[in-house]
Amino acid sequence: MRADARRNLDTLLQTAMAVFASAGVDAPVREIAEKAGVGIGTVYRHFPQRSDLVAAVFRREIDACADAAAVLSAKHAPFEALAAWMQRYTAFVAAKRGLAKALHSGDPAFDTLPGYFDQRLRPALRKLLEAATAAGTVRPDVDADELLGAVASLCMSAHNVGSGRAERMVALLVDGLRHGAKSP
Amino acid sequence: MRADARRNLDTLLQTAMAVFASAGVDAPVREIAEKAGVGIGTVYRHFPQRSDLVAAVFRREIDACADAAAVLSAKHAPFEALAAWMQRYTAFVAAKRGLAKALHSGDPAFDTLPGYFDQRLRPALRKLLEAATAAGTVRPDVDADELLGAVASLCMSAHNVGSGRAERMVALLVDGLRHGAKSP
DNA sequence: CTTTATACGGAACAATGTTCCGTTTATCAA
DNA sequence: TTGATAAACGGAACATTGTTCCGTATAAAG
DSSP: HHHHHHHHHHHHHHHHHHHHHHHHOOOOHHHHHHHTTTOOOHHHHHHSHHHHHHHHHEEEEEEEHHHHHHHHHHOOOHHHHHHHHHHHHHHHEEEHHHHHHHHOOOOOOGGTHHHHHHHHHHHHHHHHHHHHHHTTSSSSSOOOHHHHHHHHHHHHHHHOOSSTHHHHHHHHHHTTTTTOSSOO | HHHHHHHHHHHHHHHHHHHHHHHHHOOOOOHHHHHOOOOOHHHHHHSSSSSHHHHHHHHHHHHHHHHHHHHHHSOOOOHHHHHHHHHHHHHHHHHHHHHHHHHHHOHHHHHTOOOHHHHHHHHHHHHHHHHHHHHHHEEEOOOOHHHHHHHHHHSSSSSOSSHHHHHHHHHHHHHHHTOSSSSO
Protein backbone atom coordinates (compact mmCIF):
# COMPACT_ATOMS: atom_id res chain seq x y z
CA MET A 1 0.00 0.00 0.00
CA ARG A 2 1.35 3.36 -0.96
CA ALA A 3 2.42 5.67 1.84
CA ASP A 4 0.09 8.51 0.83
CA ALA A 5 -2.82 6.12 0.64
CA ARG A 6 -2.16 4.87 4.15
CA ARG A 7 -1.83 8.44 5.40
CA ASN A 8 -5.06 9.52 3.77
CA LEU A 9 -6.92 6.50 5.07
CA ASP A 10 -5.83 7.26 8.59
CA THR A 11 -6.69 10.94 8.54
CA LEU A 12 -9.96 10.07 6.85
CA LEU A 13 -10.98 7.70 9.60
CA GLN A 14 -9.86 10.10 12.30
CA THR A 15 -11.71 13.00 10.73
CA ALA A 16 -14.82 10.95 10.09
CA MET A 17 -14.87 9.86 13.71
CA ALA A 18 -14.69 13.47 14.85
CA VAL A 19 -17.36 14.65 12.41
CA PHE A 20 -19.72 11.81 13.26
CA ALA A 21 -19.29 12.58 16.93
CA SER A 22 -20.09 16.26 16.54
CA ALA A 23 -22.56 16.32 13.63
CA GLY A 24 -24.02 12.82 13.76
CA VAL A 25 -23.61 9.89 11.40
CA ASP A 26 -25.67 11.68 8.74
CA ALA A 27 -22.97 14.25 8.09
CA PRO A 28 -22.36 14.75 4.34
CA VAL A 29 -19.45 12.92 2.78
CA ARG A 30 -18.26 16.19 1.25
CA GLU A 31 -17.86 17.74 4.67
CA ILE A 32 -15.75 14.85 5.90
CA ALA A 33 -13.60 14.87 2.78
CA GLU A 34 -13.05 18.61 3.04
CA LYS A 35 -12.16 18.53 6.74
CA ALA A 36 -9.78 15.64 6.09
CA GLY A 37 -8.14 17.61 3.27
CA VAL A 38 -8.81 15.00 0.59
CA GLY A 39 -11.05 14.83 -2.48
CA ILE A 40 -14.38 13.06 -2.56
CA GLY A 41 -12.98 10.54 -4.97
CA THR A 42 -10.43 9.48 -2.38
CA VAL A 43 -13.15 8.80 0.13
CA TYR A 44 -15.08 6.67 -2.32
CA ARG A 45 -12.05 4.67 -3.39
CA HIS A 46 -11.42 3.61 0.17
CA PHE A 47 -15.11 3.20 0.99
CA PRO A 48 -17.32 2.34 -2.01
CA GLN A 49 -20.39 3.40 -0.08
CA ARG A 50 -21.00 5.98 2.55
CA SER A 51 -22.14 3.27 4.96
CA ASP A 52 -18.80 1.49 4.57
CA LEU A 53 -17.10 4.53 6.03
CA VAL A 54 -19.52 4.58 8.93
CA ALA A 55 -18.94 0.89 9.56
CA ALA A 56 -15.18 1.31 9.39
CA VAL A 57 -15.24 4.11 11.93
CA PHE A 58 -17.37 1.99 14.14
CA ARG A 59 -15.12 -1.00 13.92
CA ARG A 60 -12.22 1.22 14.78
CA GLU A 61 -13.95 2.48 17.90
CA ILE A 62 -14.81 -1.06 18.94
CA ASP A 63 -11.14 -1.91 18.54
CA ALA A 64 -10.07 1.05 20.63
CA CYS A 65 -12.45 0.07 23.38
CA ALA A 66 -11.38 -3.58 23.30
CA ASP A 67 -7.69 -2.69 23.24
CA ALA A 68 -8.14 -0.42 26.23
CA ALA A 69 -8.79 -3.53 28.31
CA ALA A 70 -5.24 -4.80 27.96
CA VAL A 71 -3.77 -1.37 28.71
CA LEU A 72 -5.87 -0.90 31.82
CA SER A 73 -5.15 -4.43 32.88
CA ALA A 74 -1.41 -3.81 32.75
CA LYS A 75 -1.61 -0.51 34.56
CA HIS A 76 -4.01 -1.24 37.40
CA ALA A 77 -5.00 -3.92 39.88
CA PRO A 78 -7.62 -6.33 38.54
CA PHE A 79 -10.69 -4.74 40.09
CA GLU A 80 -9.62 -1.18 39.28
CA ALA A 81 -8.90 -2.20 35.70
CA LEU A 82 -12.36 -3.76 35.45
CA ALA A 83 -14.06 -0.70 36.91
CA ALA A 84 -12.16 1.66 34.64
CA TRP A 85 -12.95 -0.38 31.56
CA MET A 86 -16.63 -0.49 32.40
CA GLN A 87 -16.66 3.29 32.41
CA ARG A 88 -14.74 3.31 29.16
CA TYR A 89 -17.33 1.00 27.65
CA THR A 90 -20.12 3.15 29.04
CA ALA A 91 -18.71 6.18 27.31
CA PHE A 92 -18.47 4.22 24.09
CA VAL A 93 -22.06 3.04 24.17
CA ALA A 94 -23.45 6.36 25.31
CA ALA A 95 -21.68 8.24 22.54
CA LYS A 96 -23.01 5.86 19.91
CA ARG A 97 -26.72 6.16 20.45
CA GLY A 98 -27.08 7.05 16.76
CA LEU A 99 -25.69 3.67 15.90
CA ALA A 100 -28.86 1.81 16.74
CA LYS A 101 -30.65 3.56 13.88
CA ALA A 102 -27.83 2.78 11.47
CA LEU A 103 -27.71 -0.85 12.55
CA HIS A 104 -31.41 -1.32 11.86
CA SER A 105 -31.32 0.49 8.54
CA GLY A 106 -30.88 -2.82 6.75
CA ASP A 107 -27.74 -1.68 4.97
CA PRO A 108 -25.55 -4.76 4.36
CA ALA A 109 -22.47 -2.78 5.33
CA PHE A 110 -23.57 -3.03 8.96
CA ASP A 111 -24.37 -6.73 8.89
CA THR A 112 -21.10 -7.86 10.41
CA LEU A 113 -20.92 -5.18 13.08
CA PRO A 114 -22.91 -6.92 15.84
CA GLY A 115 -20.77 -10.02 15.42
CA TYR A 116 -17.60 -7.97 15.51
CA PHE A 117 -18.88 -6.21 18.59
CA ASP A 118 -19.28 -9.51 20.42
CA GLN A 119 -16.10 -10.99 19.07
CA ARG A 120 -13.96 -8.14 20.33
CA LEU A 121 -15.65 -6.83 23.45
CA ARG A 122 -16.82 -10.02 25.08
CA PRO A 123 -13.33 -11.59 25.39
CA ALA A 124 -11.95 -8.27 26.58
CA LEU A 125 -14.43 -8.07 29.41
CA ARG A 126 -14.16 -11.76 30.16
CA LYS A 127 -10.44 -11.48 30.74
CA LEU A 128 -10.90 -8.54 33.08
CA LEU A 129 -13.60 -10.41 34.95
CA GLU A 130 -11.54 -13.56 35.25
CA ALA A 131 -8.52 -11.67 36.52
CA ALA A 132 -10.61 -9.90 39.15
CA THR A 133 -12.32 -13.12 40.10
CA ALA A 134 -8.99 -14.91 40.40
CA ALA A 135 -7.71 -12.10 42.59
CA GLY A 136 -10.74 -12.64 44.76
CA THR A 137 -12.09 -9.11 44.40
CA VAL A 138 -15.11 -9.97 42.29
CA ARG A 139 -17.80 -12.62 42.69
CA PRO A 140 -17.45 -15.54 40.30
CA ASP A 141 -21.04 -15.88 39.06
CA VAL A 142 -21.17 -13.00 36.60
CA ASP A 143 -21.39 -13.44 32.84
CA ALA A 144 -19.56 -11.08 30.48
CA ASP A 145 -22.43 -11.13 28.02
CA GLU A 146 -24.99 -10.18 30.59
CA LEU A 147 -22.85 -7.37 31.87
CA LEU A 148 -22.33 -5.92 28.40
CA GLY A 149 -26.05 -6.13 27.73
CA ALA A 150 -26.96 -4.55 31.03
CA VAL A 151 -24.71 -1.57 30.46
CA ALA A 152 -26.03 -1.14 26.95
CA SER A 153 -29.59 -1.13 28.27
CA LEU A 154 -28.73 1.39 30.94
CA CYS A 155 -27.17 3.70 28.38
CA MET A 156 -29.75 3.30 25.64
CA SER A 157 -32.74 4.02 27.83
CA ALA A 158 -34.38 7.28 26.89
CA HIS A 159 -34.43 8.35 30.54
CA ASN A 160 -30.69 8.43 30.80
CA VAL A 161 -29.95 11.29 28.48
CA GLY A 162 -27.35 13.59 29.93
CA SER A 163 -25.90 14.31 33.34
CA GLY A 164 -23.93 11.23 34.24
CA ARG A 165 -26.89 9.10 35.18
CA ALA A 166 -25.73 6.16 33.12
CA GLU A 167 -22.25 6.43 34.59
CA ARG A 168 -23.63 6.36 38.12
CA MET A 169 -25.78 3.34 37.38
CA VAL A 170 -22.85 1.50 35.88
CA ALA A 171 -20.70 2.39 38.89
CA LEU A 172 -23.39 0.88 41.09
CA LEU A 173 -23.35 -2.23 38.95
CA VAL A 174 -19.59 -2.51 39.27
CA ASP A 175 -19.75 -2.11 43.03
CA GLY A 176 -22.28 -4.89 43.03
CA LEU A 177 -19.66 -7.14 41.49
CA ARG A 178 -17.71 -7.02 44.75
CA HIS A 179 -20.39 -8.80 46.73
CA GLY A 180 -19.64 -12.43 47.32
CA ALA A 181 -16.03 -12.17 46.28
CA LYS A 182 -13.62 -14.60 47.91
CA SER A 183 -11.51 -11.95 49.68
CA PRO A 184 -13.27 -8.65 50.50
CA MET B 1 -62.50 24.31 1.11
CA ARG B 2 -62.81 23.82 -2.59
CA ALA B 3 -64.20 20.52 -3.82
CA ASP B 4 -61.17 19.61 -5.92
CA ALA B 5 -58.87 20.34 -3.02
CA ARG B 6 -60.82 18.01 -0.77
CA ARG B 7 -60.81 15.34 -3.46
CA ASN B 8 -57.07 15.64 -4.00
CA LEU B 9 -56.36 15.56 -0.29
CA ASP B 10 -58.32 12.35 0.08
CA THR B 11 -56.76 10.51 -2.83
CA LEU B 12 -53.37 11.77 -1.72
CA LEU B 13 -53.76 10.30 1.75
CA GLN B 14 -55.13 7.05 0.41
CA THR B 15 -52.34 6.72 -2.13
CA ALA B 16 -49.68 7.64 0.38
CA MET B 17 -50.98 5.01 2.78
CA ALA B 18 -50.75 2.36 0.05
CA VAL B 19 -47.28 3.45 -1.08
CA PHE B 20 -45.93 3.61 2.46
CA ALA B 21 -47.30 0.14 3.10
CA SER B 22 -45.69 -1.37 0.02
CA ALA B 23 -42.50 0.65 -0.40
CA GLY B 24 -41.87 1.89 3.14
CA VAL B 25 -42.10 5.37 4.60
CA ASP B 26 -39.00 6.46 2.69
CA ALA B 27 -40.78 6.32 -0.65
CA PRO B 28 -40.08 9.46 -2.76
CA VAL B 29 -42.70 12.19 -2.73
CA ARG B 30 -42.69 12.22 -6.52
CA GLU B 31 -43.78 8.62 -6.64
CA ILE B 32 -46.72 9.28 -4.35
CA ALA B 33 -47.76 12.36 -6.29
CA GLU B 34 -47.60 10.50 -9.57
CA LYS B 35 -49.57 7.51 -8.33
CA ALA B 36 -52.17 9.85 -6.87
CA GLY B 37 -52.42 11.69 -10.19
CA VAL B 38 -51.47 15.10 -8.80
CA GLY B 39 -48.50 17.42 -9.16
CA ILE B 40 -45.74 17.69 -6.59
CA GLY B 41 -46.81 21.22 -5.82
CA THR B 42 -50.18 19.94 -4.68
CA VAL B 43 -48.57 17.57 -2.24
CA TYR B 44 -46.45 20.33 -0.77
CA ARG B 45 -49.34 22.76 -0.43
CA HIS B 46 -51.25 20.29 1.70
CA PHE B 47 -48.16 19.07 3.54
CA PRO B 48 -45.37 21.65 3.80
CA GLN B 49 -42.89 18.93 4.65
CA ARG B 50 -42.63 15.33 3.65
CA SER B 51 -42.84 14.32 7.29
CA ASP B 52 -46.18 16.10 7.61
CA LEU B 53 -47.61 13.72 5.05
CA VAL B 54 -46.25 10.74 6.91
CA ALA B 55 -47.70 12.03 10.17
CA ALA B 56 -51.09 12.67 8.53
CA VAL B 57 -51.26 9.16 7.14
CA PHE B 58 -50.39 7.85 10.53
CA ARG B 59 -52.99 9.86 12.32
CA ARG B 60 -55.53 8.62 9.83
CA GLU B 61 -54.63 5.01 10.54
CA ILE B 62 -54.82 5.60 14.26
CA ASP B 63 -58.28 7.03 13.70
CA ALA B 64 -59.36 4.05 11.65
CA CYS B 65 -58.19 1.68 14.33
CA ALA B 66 -59.87 3.64 17.11
CA ASP B 67 -63.11 3.97 15.18
CA ALA B 68 -63.17 0.25 14.55
CA ALA B 69 -63.80 -0.21 18.26
CA ALA B 70 -67.26 1.34 18.11
CA VAL B 71 -68.19 -0.62 15.01
CA LEU B 72 -67.10 -3.94 16.49
CA SER B 73 -68.77 -3.07 19.74
CA ALA B 74 -72.09 -2.54 17.99
CA LYS B 75 -71.81 -5.69 15.92
CA HIS B 76 -70.59 -8.26 18.44
CA ALA B 77 -70.94 -9.33 22.04
CA PRO B 78 -68.55 -7.52 24.41
CA PHE B 79 -65.88 -10.20 24.59
CA GLU B 80 -65.94 -10.97 20.88
CA ALA B 81 -65.70 -7.27 20.11
CA LEU B 82 -62.71 -6.96 22.41
CA ALA B 83 -60.98 -9.98 20.89
CA ALA B 84 -61.60 -8.75 17.35
CA TRP B 85 -60.31 -5.30 18.14
CA MET B 86 -57.15 -6.67 19.69
CA GLN B 87 -56.40 -8.44 16.44
CA ARG B 88 -57.18 -5.27 14.54
CA TYR B 89 -54.75 -3.36 16.73
CA THR B 90 -52.18 -6.10 16.30
CA ALA B 91 -52.36 -5.74 12.55
CA PHE B 92 -51.98 -2.00 12.90
CA VAL B 93 -48.88 -2.18 15.07
CA ALA B 94 -47.30 -5.00 13.09
CA ALA B 95 -47.72 -3.14 9.82
CA LYS B 96 -46.12 -0.02 11.23
CA ARG B 97 -42.79 -1.33 12.34
CA GLY B 98 -41.12 1.38 10.25
CA LEU B 99 -42.84 3.96 12.40
CA ALA B 100 -40.49 3.52 15.31
CA LYS B 101 -37.62 4.86 13.23
CA ALA B 102 -39.67 7.85 12.09
CA LEU B 103 -40.80 8.62 15.62
CA HIS B 104 -37.25 8.74 16.91
CA SER B 105 -35.97 10.78 14.00
CA GLY B 106 -36.46 13.95 16.00
CA ASP B 107 -38.63 15.54 13.34
CA PRO B 108 -41.08 17.92 15.07
CA ALA B 109 -43.86 16.72 12.76
CA PHE B 110 -44.00 13.52 14.78
CA ASP B 111 -43.95 15.14 18.20
CA THR B 112 -47.68 14.96 18.74
CA LEU B 113 -48.16 11.44 17.44
CA PRO B 114 -47.48 9.49 20.64
CA GLY B 115 -49.95 11.70 22.48
CA TYR B 116 -52.53 11.25 19.76
CA PHE B 117 -51.94 7.54 19.86
CA ASP B 118 -52.79 7.40 23.56
CA GLN B 119 -55.62 9.86 23.31
CA ARG B 120 -57.45 7.85 20.68
CA LEU B 121 -56.57 4.22 21.33
CA ARG B 122 -56.60 4.09 25.08
CA PRO B 123 -60.25 5.19 25.50
CA ALA B 124 -61.25 2.89 22.67
CA LEU B 125 -59.76 -0.13 24.38
CA ARG B 126 -60.96 1.00 27.80
CA LYS B 127 -64.56 1.08 26.64
CA LEU B 128 -64.26 -2.40 25.16
CA LEU B 129 -62.68 -3.67 28.35
CA GLU B 130 -65.29 -2.07 30.57
CA ALA B 131 -68.12 -3.48 28.51
CA ALA B 132 -66.66 -6.97 28.66
CA THR B 133 -65.97 -6.63 32.36
CA ALA B 134 -69.51 -5.44 33.00
CA ALA B 135 -70.82 -8.38 31.04
CA GLY B 136 -68.77 -10.59 33.31
CA THR B 137 -66.74 -12.18 30.52
CA VAL B 138 -63.41 -10.52 31.37
CA ARG B 139 -61.53 -10.16 34.65
CA PRO B 140 -61.71 -6.67 36.11
CA ASP B 141 -58.05 -6.09 37.03
CA VAL B 142 -56.60 -5.34 33.60
CA ASP B 143 -55.36 -1.92 32.56
CA ALA B 144 -55.90 -0.63 29.01
CA ASP B 145 -52.47 1.00 28.96
CA GLU B 146 -50.68 -2.15 29.95
CA LEU B 147 -52.53 -4.15 27.35
CA LEU B 148 -51.66 -1.73 24.57
CA GLY B 149 -48.05 -1.76 25.65
CA ALA B 150 -47.92 -5.53 25.87
CA VAL B 151 -49.26 -5.99 22.36
CA ALA B 152 -46.86 -3.40 21.03
CA SER B 153 -43.96 -5.23 22.64
CA LEU B 154 -45.10 -8.55 21.24
CA CYS B 155 -45.31 -7.09 17.76
CA MET B 156 -42.12 -5.04 17.80
CA SER B 157 -39.88 -7.84 18.97
CA ALA B 158 -37.45 -8.86 16.29
CA HIS B 159 -38.30 -12.52 16.81
CA ASN B 160 -41.85 -12.06 15.67
CA VAL B 161 -41.24 -11.25 12.05
CA GLY B 162 -43.62 -13.15 9.81
CA SER B 163 -46.04 -16.02 10.07
CA GLY B 164 -48.70 -15.02 12.56
CA ARG B 165 -46.59 -15.44 15.65
CA ALA B 166 -47.63 -12.10 17.06
CA GLU B 167 -51.27 -12.83 16.34
CA ARG B 168 -51.10 -16.11 18.22
CA MET B 169 -49.44 -14.50 21.19
CA VAL B 170 -52.05 -11.77 21.30
CA ALA B 171 -54.81 -14.37 21.07
CA LEU B 172 -53.26 -16.09 24.06
CA LEU B 173 -53.23 -12.79 25.88
CA VAL B 174 -56.89 -12.24 25.11
CA ASP B 175 -57.80 -15.69 26.31
CA GLY B 176 -55.99 -14.88 29.49
CA LEU B 177 -58.39 -12.01 30.01
CA ARG B 178 -61.16 -14.52 30.62
CA HIS B 179 -59.62 -15.91 33.75
CA GLY B 180 -61.21 -14.59 36.91
CA ALA B 181 -64.21 -13.14 35.14
CA LYS B 182 -67.43 -12.98 37.18
CA SER B 183 -69.42 -15.35 34.92
CA PRO B 184 -67.37 -17.90 32.95
C1' DC C 1 -71.14 34.97 -17.97
C1' DT C 2 -67.61 37.40 -15.52
C1' DT C 3 -64.73 37.79 -11.90
C1' DT C 4 -61.70 36.32 -8.53
C1' DA C 5 -59.70 33.81 -5.02
C1' DT C 6 -58.08 29.27 -4.73
C1' DA C 7 -55.73 25.32 -6.24
C1' DC C 8 -52.97 23.03 -9.61
C1' DG C 9 -48.81 21.31 -12.08
C1' DG C 10 -44.32 20.91 -12.90
C1' DA C 11 -40.05 23.39 -13.95
C1' DA C 12 -36.26 24.89 -11.29
C1' DC C 13 -33.34 24.90 -7.18
C1' DA C 14 -30.66 22.78 -3.42
C1' DA C 15 -28.46 19.14 -1.01
C1' DT C 16 -26.25 14.89 -1.16
C1' DG C 17 -24.69 10.16 -2.63
C1' DT C 18 -21.97 8.22 -6.40
C1' DT C 19 -19.19 7.73 -10.73
C1' DC C 20 -15.58 8.86 -13.89
C1' DC C 21 -11.44 10.34 -15.74
C1' DG C 22 -7.55 13.49 -16.57
C1' DT C 23 -3.69 14.68 -13.53
C1' DT C 24 -0.35 13.94 -9.95
C1' DT C 25 2.85 11.25 -7.38
C1' DA C 26 5.13 7.41 -4.84
C1' DT C 27 7.89 3.64 -5.99
C1' DC C 28 11.44 1.20 -8.15
C1' DA C 29 14.67 -0.39 -11.59
C1' DA C 30 18.48 1.09 -14.41
C1' DT D 1 19.64 10.52 -10.33
C1' DT D 2 16.38 9.75 -13.50
C1' DG D 3 12.68 7.82 -16.19
C1' DA D 4 8.76 4.64 -16.40
C1' DT D 5 4.58 3.19 -14.51
C1' DA D 6 1.13 1.72 -11.67
C1' DA D 7 -1.34 3.54 -7.98
C1' DA D 8 -3.73 7.22 -5.91
C1' DC D 9 -5.66 11.80 -6.15
C1' DG D 10 -9.10 15.53 -6.83
C1' DG D 11 -13.11 17.34 -8.19
C1' DA D 12 -16.31 17.99 -12.06
C1' DA D 13 -20.35 15.78 -13.52
C1' DC D 14 -24.35 12.85 -12.84
C1' DA D 15 -28.47 10.92 -10.32
C1' DT D 16 -31.85 11.12 -6.84
C1' DT D 17 -34.78 13.44 -3.85
C1' DG D 18 -36.71 17.18 -0.80
C1' DT D 19 -38.50 21.86 -1.46
C1' DT D 20 -39.81 26.37 -3.62
C1' DC D 21 -42.00 29.28 -6.96
C1' DC D 22 -44.97 31.00 -10.29
C1' DG D 23 -47.72 31.01 -14.52
C1' DT D 24 -52.02 28.63 -15.59
C1' DA D 25 -56.47 26.49 -14.80
C1' DT D 26 -60.74 26.26 -12.39
C1' DA D 27 -64.34 26.13 -8.75
C1' DA D 28 -67.34 29.24 -6.57
C1' DA D 29 -69.98 33.52 -6.16
C1' DG D 30 -72.63 37.40 -8.04
